[in-house]
Amino acid sequence: MLAKRVIPCLDINAGRVxxxxxxxxxxxxxxxxxxxxxxxxxxxxxxxxxxxxxxxxDRPTLFKTVEAxxxxxxxxxxxxxxxRTCADVRALLxxxxxxxxxxxxxVLRPDFVTEASDRYGVQCIVVAIDAKRVSKKGQPPRWEIxxxxxxxxxxxxxxxxxxxxxxxxxxxxxxxxxxxxGTKSGYDNELLRxxxxxxxxxxxxxxxxxxxxxxxxxxxxxxxDAVLAASIFHSGQHTVGEAKQYLTRHGVTVRSPAPxxxxx
Amino acid sequence: xEKIGVIDYGMGNLHSLGKALERxxxxxxxxxxxxxxxxxxxDRLVLPGVGGVKAAMNELRRLELNQMVVEASRKRPLLGICxxxxxxxxxxxxxxxxxxxxxxxxxxxxxxxPPRDAVERLKVPHMGWNRVRQTRPHAVWAGVPExxxxxxxxxxxxAPVHAEHVLGSSEYTxxxxxxxxxxxxxxxxxxxxxxxxxxLRLLGNFAHWNGExx
Numbered sequence: 001m002l003a004k005r006v007i008p009c010l011d012i013n014a015g016r017v018x019x020x021x022x023x024x025x026x027x028x029x030x031x032x033x034x035x036x037x038x039x040x041x042x043x044x045x046x047x048x049x050x051x052x053x054x055x056x057x058d059r060p061t062l063f064k065t066v067e068a069x070x071x072x073x074x075x076x077x078x079x080x081x082x083x084r085t086c087a088d089v090r091a092l093l094x095x096x097x098x099x100x101x102x103x104x105x106x107v108l109r110p111d112f113v114t115e116a117s118d119r120y121g122v123q124c125i126v127v128a129i130d131a132k133r134v135s136k137k138g139q140p141p142r143w144e145i146x147x148x149x150x151x152x153x154x155x156x157x158x159x160x161x162x163x164x165x166x167x168x169x170x171x172x173x174x175x176x177x178x179x180x181x182g183t184k185s186g187y188d189n190e191l192l193r194x195x196x197x198x199x200x201x202x203x204x205x206x207x208x209x210x211x212x213x214x215x216x217x218x219x220x221x222x223x224x225d226a227v228l229a230a231s232i233f234h235s236g237q238h239t240v241g242e243a244k245q246y247l248t249r250h251g252v253t254v255r256s257p258a259p260x261x262x263x264x
Numbered sequence: 265x266e267k268i269g270v271i272d273y274g275m276g277n278l279h280s281l282g283k284a285l286e287r288x289x290x291x292x293x294x295x296x297x298x299x300x301x302x303x304x305x306x307d308r309l310v311l312p313g314v315g316g317v318k319a320a321m322n323e324l325r326r327l328e329l330n331q332m333v334v335e336a337s338r339k340r341p342l343l344g345i346c347x348x349x350x351x352x353x354x355x356x357x358x359x360x361x362x363x364x365x366x367x368x369x370x371x372x373x374x375x376x377x378p379p380r381d382a383v384e385r386l387k388v389p390h391m392g393w394n395r396v397r398q399t400r401p402h403a404v405w406a407g408v409p410e411x412x413x414x415x416x417x418x419x420x421x422x423a424p425v426h427a428e429h430v431l432g433s434s435e436y437t438x439x440x441x442x443x444x445x446x447x448x449x450x451x452x453x454x455x456x457x458x459x460x461x462x463x464l465r466l467l468g469n470f471a472h473w474n475g476e477x478x
Binding site for chain 2: 001003004005040045067070071074093094095096098120121122123124171172200201202225226255256
């Protein structure tokens with residue numbers, strides 16, 4: 001039986017892991033290889049790296065980081081942030097990324113998703129869905145796609161957009177609730193459920209995790225295939241191992257910590 | 265110095281596989297190449313691959329690697345991974361039906377799309393970690409615990425004609441062949457290079473395997 005995945009997300013700025021609130025007050029949180037190794041040892045099923053470097057001059061630094069991490073750990077690695085062209089996709093895959101996450105560029109030009117997945121395979125194209133609830137209380141729920149860190153509305157309906165992205169060739173969706181991101185109040189499980197019911201590809205839940213219970217809810221209520229979290233792991237509040245123990249106790253199938261079959 | 269050849273025919277990036285092999289291969293050299301002569305001179309061969317089967321077979325033919333693989337498979341350990349395993353069979357139903365290398369009798373078939381009203385909708389591709397049951401003993405399983413978790417990404421799977429060619433099985437909508445073997449050939453549907461320490465163990469076993477099937 002396929003396991004539900006637990007995925008720590010790392011923000012990368014100029015070759016370092018950083019943490020901050022909503023891209024502000026960035027503080028250094030370590031060397032990407034060391035942090036990746038730590039989560040790998042804790043039993044992370046996959047890692048997501050988001051490049052939040054403002055300047056595109058720093059792309060070579062990102063490629064070096066991806067290469068160093070991909071040489072050190074042997075679990076899937078997704079890299080996102082500033083992916084605009086097929087050349088960007090190729091550069092990240094050649095550096096060792098297994099999947100590339102596309103966000104704003106998909107909104108600007110949906111056919112980019114098709115071009116990238118035709119060329120490199122649907123299995124390595126993740127589309128990031130950043131959605132905000134736009135319906136008022138009492139109305140049927142409706143979400144819209146936002147870009148630029150949640151500041152810019154696009155008018156696109158999040159559920160329709162998700163289905164379109166899959167039709168265009170997305171192999172997986174990374175669904176972030178912009179309302180919940182950074183709030184520690186849990187995923188927007190209604191949003192997740194609406195999307196997981198609408199698309200046939202795996203969905204990663206993101207945005208709002210504050211407790212282990214939130215992870216479980218993203219899987220059960222939201223119907224997600226994988227749960228992504230940042231601060232509960234980075235702050236040391238919980239290890240990935242604790243998250244998996246919690247999920248196991250609540251009847252979720254997760255990959256058990258790897259036996260020491262080979263010392264990495 | 266012994267060499268492990270990785271067949272580079274443009275189907276997917278070989279960074280992780282190369283790094284993983286370097287980690288487990290002892291003092292063997294890893295040769296990543298599309299030159300048939302350089303590859304046939306290697307002691308062991310790995311045929312990786314992601315993407316579509318039609319493009320894969322076209323590229324193997326264009327680079328004159330298909331005959332090399334068939335020839336190499338008679339003499340030395342050969343490992344197919346993911347799409348590289350699927351092309352070891354007779355034929356794949358992907359891309360409207362494509363004849364493959366025919367080293368292991370059987371077809372490659374698609375997971376059935378889930379019915380819309382299913383209680384638990386299983387998604388295609390089968391993407392993520394799943395357990396692999398070892399259906400028969402083999403040198404590559406040495407030190408790999410039964411029912412270990414491996415990382416999969418695929419929509420099609422091998423269906424060997426003969427049960428003895430199934431080396432390991434996994435379950436997703438049904439029980440399917442997650443690993444195949446025949447004589448000095450082995451194939452994994454999952455990605456050992458992405459399957460953490462058990463994956464490295466398995467790759468290391470292949471890297472030191474002499475090709476005897478027991």
